[in-house]
Ligand SMILES: Nc1ncnc2c1ncn2[C@@H]1O[C@H](COP(=O)(O)OP(=O)(O)OP(=O)(O)O)[C@@H](O)[C@H]1O
Protein backbone atom coordinates (compact mmCIF):
# COMPACT_ATOMS: atom_id res chain seq x y z
CA UNK A 487 0.00 0.00 0.00
CA UNK A 488 1.20 3.49 -0.79
CA UNK A 489 1.96 5.45 2.38
CA UNK A 490 1.99 9.23 2.14
CA UNK A 491 3.56 11.24 4.94
CA UNK A 492 2.08 14.66 5.64
CA UNK A 493 3.90 17.31 7.61
CA UNK A 494 2.16 20.67 7.82
CA UNK A 495 3.68 23.74 9.38
CA UNK A 496 4.04 27.46 9.19
CA UNK A 497 7.74 26.95 8.39
CA UNK A 498 8.45 30.58 9.28
CA UNK A 499 11.18 29.67 8.47
CA UNK A 500 11.94 25.96 7.98
CA UNK A 501 14.71 24.65 10.29
CA UNK A 502 16.76 21.50 10.85
CA UNK A 503 14.22 20.22 13.41
CA UNK A 504 11.57 20.10 10.68
CA UNK A 505 13.93 18.35 8.30
CA UNK A 506 14.99 15.78 10.88
CA UNK A 507 11.35 14.92 11.63
CA UNK A 508 10.45 14.56 7.95
CA UNK A 509 13.42 12.24 7.38
CA UNK A 510 12.70 10.31 10.55
CA UNK A 511 9.11 9.50 9.60
CA UNK A 512 10.09 8.67 6.01
CA UNK A 513 12.83 6.27 7.05
CA UNK A 514 11.39 4.64 10.16
CA UNK A 515 7.99 3.95 8.65
CA UNK A 516 9.15 3.37 5.09
CA UNK A 517 6.85 6.01 3.66
CA UNK A 518 6.80 6.42 -0.11
CA UNK A 519 6.97 10.18 0.29
CA UNK A 520 6.65 12.91 2.90
CA UNK A 521 4.91 16.12 1.86
CA UNK A 522 5.90 19.29 3.64
CA UNK A 523 2.88 21.57 3.47
CA UNK A 524 3.41 25.23 4.38
CA UNK A 525 0.22 26.76 5.65
CA UNK A 526 -1.36 29.73 3.89
CA UNK A 527 -3.73 31.50 6.24
CA UNK A 528 -3.43 29.78 9.63
CA UNK A 529 -6.56 29.66 11.80
CA UNK A 530 -4.78 29.62 15.16
CA UNK A 531 -1.88 32.04 15.05
CA UNK A 532 -1.19 35.62 13.93
CA UNK A 533 -0.53 36.02 10.23
CA UNK A 534 3.18 36.11 9.53
CA UNK A 535 4.55 39.17 7.74
CA UNK A 536 6.46 36.68 5.60
CA UNK A 537 4.30 35.56 2.69
CA UNK A 538 3.18 31.97 2.21
CA UNK A 539 4.94 31.94 -1.19
CA UNK A 540 8.22 32.96 0.46
CA UNK A 541 7.93 30.28 3.18
CA UNK A 542 7.15 27.71 0.47
CA UNK A 543 10.22 28.78 -1.54
CA UNK A 544 12.44 28.17 1.51
CA UNK A 545 10.87 24.77 2.09
CA UNK A 546 11.56 23.89 -1.57
CA UNK A 547 15.16 25.02 -1.26
CA UNK A 548 15.67 23.10 1.98
CA UNK A 549 14.56 19.77 0.53
CA UNK A 550 15.87 20.17 -3.03
CA UNK A 551 17.33 16.92 -4.31
CA UNK A 552 16.31 14.94 -1.23
CA UNK A 553 14.66 11.61 -2.09
CA UNK A 554 11.13 11.18 -0.79
CA UNK A 555 10.62 14.72 0.49
CA UNK A 556 8.23 16.95 -1.46
CA UNK A 557 6.83 20.44 -1.04
CA UNK A 558 3.05 20.56 -1.45
CA UNK A 559 1.70 24.06 -2.24
CA UNK A 560 -2.03 23.39 -1.82
CA UNK A 561 -2.43 25.42 1.39
CA UNK A 562 -0.45 28.33 -0.03
CA UNK A 563 -2.88 28.38 -2.96
CA UNK A 564 -6.00 28.01 -0.80
CA UNK A 565 -8.25 31.00 -0.26
CA UNK A 566 -9.38 31.33 3.35
CA UNK A 567 -8.27 29.49 6.47
CA UNK A 568 -6.22 26.34 6.11
CA UNK A 569 -7.61 23.43 8.07
CA UNK A 570 -5.70 20.18 8.25
CA UNK A 571 -8.99 18.32 8.02
CA UNK A 572 -9.56 19.76 4.50
CA UNK A 573 -5.98 19.06 3.48
CA UNK A 574 -6.07 15.40 4.51
CA UNK A 575 -9.44 14.90 2.84
CA UNK A 576 -8.17 16.42 -0.40
CA UNK A 577 -5.03 14.31 -0.48
CA UNK A 578 -7.01 11.17 0.32
CA UNK A 579 -9.47 11.94 -2.50
CA UNK A 580 -6.56 12.33 -4.92
CA UNK A 581 -4.97 9.09 -3.66
CA UNK A 582 -7.87 6.82 -2.75
CA UNK A 583 -5.70 3.75 -2.13
CA UNK A 584 -3.09 5.49 -0.01
CA UNK A 585 -2.69 5.54 3.75
CA UNK A 586 -2.05 9.03 5.08
CA UNK A 587 0.47 9.28 7.91
CA UNK A 588 0.52 12.77 9.39
CA UNK A 589 2.89 14.33 11.88
CA UNK A 590 2.60 17.03 14.52
CA UNK A 591 4.93 18.07 17.33
CA UNK A 592 4.06 17.72 21.01
CA UNK A 593 3.08 21.40 21.27
CA UNK A 594 0.55 21.04 18.44
CA UNK A 595 -0.69 17.80 20.02
CA UNK A 596 -1.53 19.59 23.28
CA UNK A 597 -3.71 22.03 21.34
CA UNK A 598 -5.35 19.53 19.03
CA UNK A 599 -8.81 19.87 20.64
CA UNK A 600 -8.89 23.48 19.39
CA UNK A 601 -8.47 22.32 15.79
CA UNK A 602 -11.30 22.20 13.27
CA UNK A 603 -13.19 18.87 13.43
CA UNK A 604 -10.36 17.37 15.49
CA UNK A 605 -11.99 14.04 16.32
CA UNK A 606 -13.01 13.43 12.69
CA UNK A 607 -9.51 14.50 11.69
CA UNK A 608 -8.11 11.64 13.77
CA UNK A 609 -10.10 9.21 11.64
CA UNK A 610 -8.48 10.37 8.38
CA UNK A 611 -5.01 8.97 8.83
CA UNK A 612 -2.41 7.62 11.25
CA UNK A 613 -1.18 10.43 13.49
CA UNK A 614 2.44 10.56 14.62
CA UNK A 615 3.39 12.80 17.54
CA UNK A 616 6.98 14.02 17.81
CA UNK A 617 8.43 14.77 21.23
CA UNK A 618 9.59 18.33 21.74
CA UNK A 619 11.58 19.83 24.63
CA UNK A 620 9.33 21.48 27.25
CA UNK A 621 6.13 19.99 25.81
CA UNK A 622 4.90 16.89 27.53
CA UNK A 623 3.31 14.10 25.57
CA UNK A 624 2.82 11.96 28.65
CA UNK A 625 -0.86 11.02 28.57
CA UNK A 626 -0.82 10.66 32.36
CA UNK A 627 0.03 14.33 32.56
CA UNK A 628 -2.79 16.33 34.11
CA UNK A 629 -2.24 19.25 31.71
CA UNK A 630 -3.50 17.16 28.82
CA UNK A 631 -7.22 17.63 28.25
CA UNK A 632 -9.28 14.58 29.33
CA UNK A 633 -10.82 14.39 25.83
CA UNK A 634 -7.41 14.17 24.25
CA UNK A 635 -6.11 11.65 26.78
CA UNK A 636 -9.16 9.50 26.05
CA UNK A 637 -8.58 9.61 22.30
CA UNK A 638 -4.93 8.74 22.82
CA UNK A 639 -5.74 5.79 25.07
CA UNK A 640 -8.23 4.30 22.64
CA UNK A 641 -6.19 4.87 19.48
CA UNK A 642 -2.60 4.40 20.59
CA UNK A 643 -0.35 1.78 18.96
CA UNK A 644 3.44 1.44 18.85
CA UNK A 645 4.49 2.78 15.46
CA UNK A 646 6.03 0.37 13.02
CA UNK A 647 5.45 -0.59 9.42
CA UNK A 648 2.90 -3.26 10.44
CA UNK A 649 0.78 -1.15 12.79
CA UNK A 650 0.30 1.85 10.50
CA UNK A 651 -3.43 2.23 10.12
CA UNK A 652 -6.13 4.85 9.70
CA UNK A 653 -7.45 6.24 12.98
CA UNK A 654 -4.44 5.23 15.07
CA UNK A 655 -2.02 7.44 17.02
CA UNK A 656 1.65 6.77 17.75
CA UNK A 657 4.63 8.51 19.21
CA UNK A 658 7.37 8.93 16.64
CA UNK A 659 10.68 7.73 17.91
CA UNK A 660 12.63 10.91 17.19
CA UNK A 661 15.43 12.74 18.97
CA UNK A 662 14.52 15.73 21.15
CA UNK A 663 15.45 18.81 19.15
CA UNK A 664 15.69 22.12 20.95
CA UNK A 665 15.12 24.27 17.88
CA UNK A 666 12.23 26.43 16.73
CA UNK A 667 11.39 28.98 14.06
CA UNK A 668 10.92 31.52 16.87
CA UNK A 669 14.56 30.99 17.86
CA UNK A 670 15.71 31.40 14.23
CA UNK A 671 13.68 34.63 13.88
CA UNK A 672 15.03 36.01 17.17
CA UNK A 673 18.64 35.32 16.22
CA UNK A 674 18.17 36.88 12.78
CA UNK A 675 16.62 39.98 14.32
CA UNK A 676 19.81 40.38 16.35
CA UNK A 677 21.99 39.84 13.27
CA UNK A 678 23.32 36.52 14.59
CA UNK A 679 24.44 33.44 12.69
CA UNK A 680 21.71 30.82 12.10
CA UNK A 681 23.68 28.46 9.85
CA UNK A 682 23.60 25.71 12.50
CA UNK A 683 19.80 25.92 12.73
CA UNK A 684 18.55 26.04 9.16
CA UNK A 685 19.82 24.94 5.75
CA UNK A 686 18.41 28.10 4.14
CA UNK A 687 20.49 30.55 6.21
CA UNK A 688 21.95 32.16 3.11
CA UNK A 689 18.53 32.71 1.52
CA UNK A 690 17.24 34.16 4.78
CA UNK A 691 20.20 36.49 4.87
CA UNK A 692 19.70 37.60 1.26
CA UNK A 693 15.98 38.21 1.83
CA UNK A 694 16.64 40.73 4.59
CA UNK A 695 13.52 39.46 6.34
CA UNK A 696 13.24 39.03 10.13
CA UNK A 697 15.74 41.84 10.76
N1 LIG B 1 11.99 20.99 17.31
C1 LIG B 1 10.82 20.40 17.10
N2 LIG B 1 10.53 19.24 17.72
C2 LIG B 1 9.31 18.65 17.53
N3 LIG B 1 8.33 19.14 16.73
C3 LIG B 1 8.59 20.30 16.11
C4 LIG B 1 9.84 20.98 16.23
N4 LIG B 1 9.79 22.09 15.47
C5 LIG B 1 8.57 22.12 14.91
N5 LIG B 1 7.84 21.04 15.28
C6 LIG B 1 6.47 20.71 14.86
O1 LIG B 1 6.39 20.92 13.47
C7 LIG B 1 5.13 21.47 13.11
C8 LIG B 1 5.33 22.77 12.35
O2 LIG B 1 6.03 23.64 13.21
P1 LIG B 1 6.19 25.18 12.91
O3 LIG B 1 6.38 25.40 11.46
O4 LIG B 1 5.16 25.97 13.61
O5 LIG B 1 7.63 25.42 13.60
P2 LIG B 1 7.95 25.98 15.04
O6 LIG B 1 9.41 25.82 15.24
O7 LIG B 1 7.03 25.38 16.05
O8 LIG B 1 7.58 27.52 14.82
P3 LIG B 1 7.32 28.71 15.85
O9 LIG B 1 8.52 28.81 16.75
O10 LIG B 1 7.16 29.90 14.94
O11 LIG B 1 6.05 28.37 16.60
C9 LIG B 1 4.35 21.66 14.42
O12 LIG B 1 3.46 20.55 14.59
C10 LIG B 1 5.44 21.62 15.48
O13 LIG B 1 4.97 21.07 16.69
Ligand SMILES: O=C(O)c1ccc[n+]([C@@H]2O[C@H](COP(=O)([O-])O)[C@@H](O)[C@H]2O)c1
Nearest residue numbers: 494495496525530531569570571601602
Ligand atom coordinates in the same frame (compact mmCIF):
# COMPACT_ATOMS: atom_id res chain seq x y z
O1 LIG C 1 -6.87 22.45 11.21
C1 LIG C 1 -6.76 23.22 12.18
O2 LIG C 1 -7.74 23.67 12.81
C2 LIG C 1 -5.36 23.63 12.60
C3 LIG C 1 -5.14 24.43 13.71
C4 LIG C 1 -3.84 24.76 14.05
C5 LIG C 1 -2.77 24.31 13.29
N1 LIG C 1 -3.03 23.52 12.23
C6 LIG C 1 -1.91 23.03 11.39
O3 LIG C 1 -0.89 22.52 12.19
C7 LIG C 1 0.36 22.69 11.55
C8 LIG C 1 1.33 23.32 12.54
O4 LIG C 1 0.83 24.59 12.89
P1 LIG C 1 1.81 25.66 13.54
O5 LIG C 1 0.96 26.85 13.86
O6 LIG C 1 2.40 25.01 14.76
O7 LIG C 1 2.86 25.94 12.52
C9 LIG C 1 0.09 23.55 10.32
O8 LIG C 1 0.03 22.70 9.20
C10 LIG C 1 -1.28 24.13 10.58
O9 LIG C 1 -2.04 24.33 9.40
C11 LIG C 1 -4.27 23.17 11.86
